[in-house]
Amino acid sequence: MQYGYFDDEMREYVITRPDTPYPWINYLGCDEFYGLFSNTSGGYCFYRDARMLRLIRYRYNNVPTDSGGRYFYLKDGDDVWTPTWKPMKSKLDRYECRHGMGYSRISSARNGLAYSQTSFIPLGDKCEIHKITLTNESNADKNIDMFSFIEFCLWNANDDMTNFQRNFSIGEVEVEGSRIYHKTEYRERRNHYAVWAVNVPVAGFDTDRQTFLGLYNGFDEPQVVFKGEADNSIASGWSPIGSHHIKTKLSAGESQTFVFVLGYCENPEDDKWENAQQAASGIINKKPANAMLEKYSTAEAADKALAALNDYWKNLLGRFTVEAEDKKMARMAGVWNQYQCMVTFNMSRSASYFESGIGRGMGFRDSNQDLLGFVHLVPERARARILDIAATQFPDGSAYHQYQPLTKRGNNEVGSGFNDDPLWLIFGVAAYIKETGDYSILDEKVPFDNDETLADTLFVHLQRSFNYTLNNKGPHGLPLIGRADWNDCLNLNCFSKTPGESFQTTANFESGIAESVMIAAMFVFVGPDYVELCRRVGRNDKAELAEKAIAAMVEAINLHGWDGNWFLRAYDAHGKKIGSKECEDGKIFIESNGFAVMAGIGLEDGRAQKALDSVKEHLDTPYGIVLLQPAYKEYHLELGEVSSYPPGYKENAGIFCHNNPWITIAETMLGRGTRAFETYTKICPAYREDDSDLRRMEPYVYAQMVAGKDAERFGEAKNSWLTGTAAWTFVSISHFILGVRPVYDGLLIDPCIPANMKSYSVTRHFRGADYHITVDNGAGVEKGVKSITLDGKPFEGKVLPVFGDGKVHQVVVVMG
Numbered sequence: 001m002q003y004g005y006f007d008d009e010m011r012e013y014v015i016t017r018p019d020t021p022y023p024w025i026n027y028l029g030c031d032e033f034y035g036l037f038s039n040t041s042g043g044y045c046f047y048r049d050a051r052m053l054r055l056i057r058y059r060y061n062n063v064p065t066d067s068g069g070r071y072f073y074l075k076d077g078d079d080v081w082t083p084t085w086k087p088m089k090s091k092l093d094r095y096e097c098r099h100g101m102g103y104s105r106i107s108s109a110r111n112g113l114a115y116s117q118t119s120f121i122p123l124g125d126k127c128e129i130h131k132i133t134l135t136n137e138s139n140a141d142k143n144i145d146m147f148s149f150i151e152f153c154l155w156n157a158n159d160d161m162t163n164f165q166r167n168f169s170i171g172e173v174e175v176e177g178s179r180i181y182h183k184t185e186y187r188e189r190r191n192h193y194a195v196w197a198v199n200v201p202v203a204g205f206d207t208d209r210q211t212f213l214g215l216y217n218g219f220d221e222p223q224v225v226f227k228g229e230a231d232n233s234i235a236s237g238w239s240p241i242g243s244h245h246i247k248t249k250l251s252a253g254e255s256q257t258f259v260f261v262l263g264y265c266e267n268p269e270d271d272k273w274e275n276a277q278q279a280a281s282g283i284i285n286k287k288p289a290n291a292m293l294e295k296y297s298t299a300e301a302a303d304k305a306l307a308a309l310n311d312y313w314k315n316l317l318g319r320f321t322v323e324a325e326d327k328k329m330a331r332m333a334g335v336w337n338q339y340q341c342m343v344t345f346n347m348s349r350s351a352s353y354f355e356s357g358i359g360r361g362m363g364f365r366d367s368n369q370d371l372l373g374f375v376h377l378v379p380e381r382a383r384a385r386i387l388d389i390a391a392t393q394f395p396d397g398s399a400y401h402q403y404q405p406l407t408k409r410g411n412n413e414v415g416s417g418f419n420d421d422p423l424w425l426i427f428g429v430a431a432y433i434k435e436t437g438d439y440s441i442l443d444e445k446v447p448f449d450n451d452e453t454l455a456d457t458l459f460v461h462l463q464r465s466f467n468y469t470l471n472n473k474g475p476h477g478l479p480l481i482g483r484a485d486w487n488d489c490l491n492l493n494c495f496s497k498t499p500g501e502s503f504q505t506t507a508n509f510e511s512g513i514a515e516s517v518m519i520a521a522m523f524v525f526v527g528p529d530y531v532e533l534c535r536r537v538g539r540n541d542k543a544e545l546a547e548k549a550i551a552a553m554v555e556a557i558n559l560h561g562w563d564g565n566w567f568l569r570a571y572d573a574h575g576k577k578i579g580s581k582e583c584e585d586g587k588i589f590i591e592s593n594g595f596a597v598m599a600g601i602g603l604e605d606g607r608a609q610k611a612l613d614s615v616k617e618h619l620d621t622p623y624g625i626v627l628l629q630p631a632y633k634e635y636h637l638e639l640g641e642v643s644s645y646p647p648g649y650k651e652n653a654g655i656f657c658h659n660n661p662w663i664t665i666a667e668t669m670l671g672r673g674t675r676a677f678e679t680y681t682k683i684c685p686a687y688r689e690d691d692s693d694l695r696r697m698e699p700y701v702y703a704q705m706v707a708g709k710d711a712e713r714f715g716e717a718k719n720s721w722l723t724g725t726a727a728w729t730f731v732s733i734s735h736f737i738l739g740v741r742p743v744y745d746g747l748l749i750d751p752c753i754p755a756n757m758k759s760y761s762v763t764r765h766f767r768g769a770d771y772h773i774t775v776d777n778g779a780g781v782e783k784g785v786k787s788i789t790l791d792g793k794p795f796e797g798k799v800l801p802v803f804g805d806g807k808v809h810q811v812v813v814v815m816g
């Protein structure tokens with residue numbers, strides 16, 4: 001069944017009941033301050049780094065689920081309730097949550113009292129705004145007590161959940177009128193604090209959790225609220241919270257609006273205190289807070305900030321729009337998929353309802369892939385990101401697998417040795433240049449391993465990336481896998497027997513021979529971009545060498561990477577095949593087949609088609625394509641984490657959505673538009689909206705994984721939001737199915753669609769001009785462009801020129 005619907009006009013997903021099959025969340029914020037926001041107002045916010053600078057506490061994997069958030073309690077006479085449903089799970093007469101682009105709005109009502117909460121993070125500011133309107137819809141006057149509630153996180157989210165012997169003694173707050181300041185550790189080494197404020201006078205406040213809730217009470221039983229009277233408690237250690245008590249009288253029909261602001265403020269080191277003498281008394285300098293709160297002190301000001309945010313998104317999403325009869329595809333490709341790409345670009349894999357914000361930093365591979373779906377939105381940010389990523393590369397071309405966003409340094413705990421990583425940099429840079437035509441990025445001087453003395457041009461970085469693969473080949477002339485390739489769980493040199501050991505960093509058996517056919521195919525796929533870039537910077541010598549190296553790799557794949565009906569996956573540390581008909585389990589894998597066909601291997605001799613037909617035959621399911629078959633039933637020391645998961649989950653034969661678009665793209669290479677579209681729709685959440693009880697995750701965003709056919713819960717999704725699926729599906733639908741693809745010299749038009757898709761149109765902003773493209777498939781073909789008319793004149797070829805003239809250009813494409 002469905003728990004809501006898409007409001008396409010408003011670009012909102014409207015959730016119509018609060019008890020969704022899992023918390024359905026949204027992200028607030030687009031640059032440095034972010035919030036996670038569930039459909040019942042759960043979640044938290046942070047400045048730049050979800051681990052180091054978290055403002056409010058959130059309890060992952062708690063009971064009940066989704067514990068912690070910005071809560072508001074209403075006391076209407078004797079009736080105490082929470083208008084966002086949680087935490088009291090109040091019975092509501094009305095409920096609706098609209099998740100929009102960077103904002104969410106929850107509206108509800110009970111006993112004639114209506115509530116509306118609009119939550120967002122204004123552009124360029126470090127705060128969440130919660131604009132709340134209460135309306136008396138009854139015929140009688142109402143005396144309402146409203147209590148706000150947040151629980152402060154003592155900044156470092158990891159410490160906050162573990163180091164209680166210290167934390168219970170350090171909490172400090174300051175209260176001034178309607179403003180509650182959280183200043184734990186400000187007296188010592190921090191120069192930042194949080195403020196939680198409301199724009200009206202308060203009747204009282206609380207800052208001590210135990211006082212507000214009662215020691216043995218949950219969020220659903222706050223004793224202060226039931227009493228109807230704040231205690232004006234000042235936290236001293238233990239758990240500082242922020243609660244305002246507002247008393248208000250609403251006559252029949254009357255509305256009142258309150259603006260709550262939760263902000264992050266920083267002071268210069270020498271200006272931390274109100275004045276020098278007050279350092280000892282500990283009164284913080286409130287200048288930045290005053291300035292921030294001044295800005296959002298009225299409902300009108302909050303509305304204006306929201307309008308600016310709406311304009312920002314309207315403008316961004318105007319860069320690629322789709323109109324089609326298939327509304328599900330149009331809304332996903334035109335709105336939600338791009339929105340998710342922005343979120344993955346911003347968050348990498350750090351903070352979601354499945355990523356705790358304290359673990360992984362930015363992934364080298366992940367961030368390069370995230371660029372693919374984001375670069376058309378804000379190319380300048382993609383450029384800066386590329387330079388950050390490249391600066392963590394090692395001089396030999398290898399890469400730290402992850403780096404920390406605050407320090408931008410490679411992460412030693414995980415280290416390097418994921419041998420696909422270097423090649424992703426070429427992908428990212430090529431995508432950026434195809435989008436922008438900005439070759440100057442190749443001349444940028446970028447450090448290696450963050451060491452300025454080792455700096456060289458970005459072009460040299462790409463050269464080292466390319467050569468890293470060539471310098472690390474195994475006995476079959478295929479690339480060595482190292483710790484793993486794209487499949488983090490294919491740990492062929494690991495051989496771990498010790499519980500708890502990391503599969504990714506343990507190497508008990510450095511064979512020096514385990515090889516990856518997937519990296520080989522990736523090399524052949526991305527190699528031509530490297531060749532092209534060499535040519536464009538005048539290095540024909542390097543281009544020629546690279547071409548030879550690519551040809552040799554194709555040869556190695558042909559000789560040692562083909563299994564008769566599909567491409568092999570790898571050779572293990574003993575030189576045994578993985579992903580072969582000879583194997584008992586794991587006979588066929590998705591990744592090498594997708595990449596080999598995307599690279600064009602076997603297109604001429606029928607092997608490409610055979611490989612994709614085998615994928616369909618062995619791996620396809622109604623919910624997408626599983627990663628491998630048969631699932632590993634037991635733990636294999638020589639394979640690592642892939643065999644550690646129960647059959648059907650994650651990399652062990654789950655539907656790992658991230659790699660499904662590779663098959664989609666590969667199918668378009670064969671011109672099979674119907675099949676390409678089928679693989680696209682199977683993992684696309686909008687197509688499973690009415691199956692939400694099984695799928696469970698948000699119907700407006702992709703999930704990393706859907707349980708595969710071997711799993712007990714076949715069809716159930718997990719790990720929504722932060723996944724490379726977002727970028728790759730956007731590439732597959734926009735570049736390869738709808739066929740509007742930036743290339744070095746222009747915009748290539750090359751659709752591959754189901755025969756029954758008769759027409760569609762796309763607008764694409766590209767290098768300073770807008771292309772309005774309508775595609776007519778009256779002929780009912782799957783691929784092939786018969787004619788193109790550009791601004792009313794016949795146009796030869798398929799690559800539209802770069803206009804850069806700020807104008808709209810009309811393009812009519814007739815397929816046939």
Ligand code: BGC
Nearest residue numbers: 360487488489504641650651
């Ligand atoms: C997950 C992968 C992840 C890896 C490294 C595995 O358990 O399945 O998706 O990349 O751990 O953190």
Ligand code: NOJ
Nearest residue numbers: 349365366486487488489
């Ligand atoms: C998730 C990781 O973020 C991604 O980099 C990896 O490729 C997949 N897991 C597959 O293991």
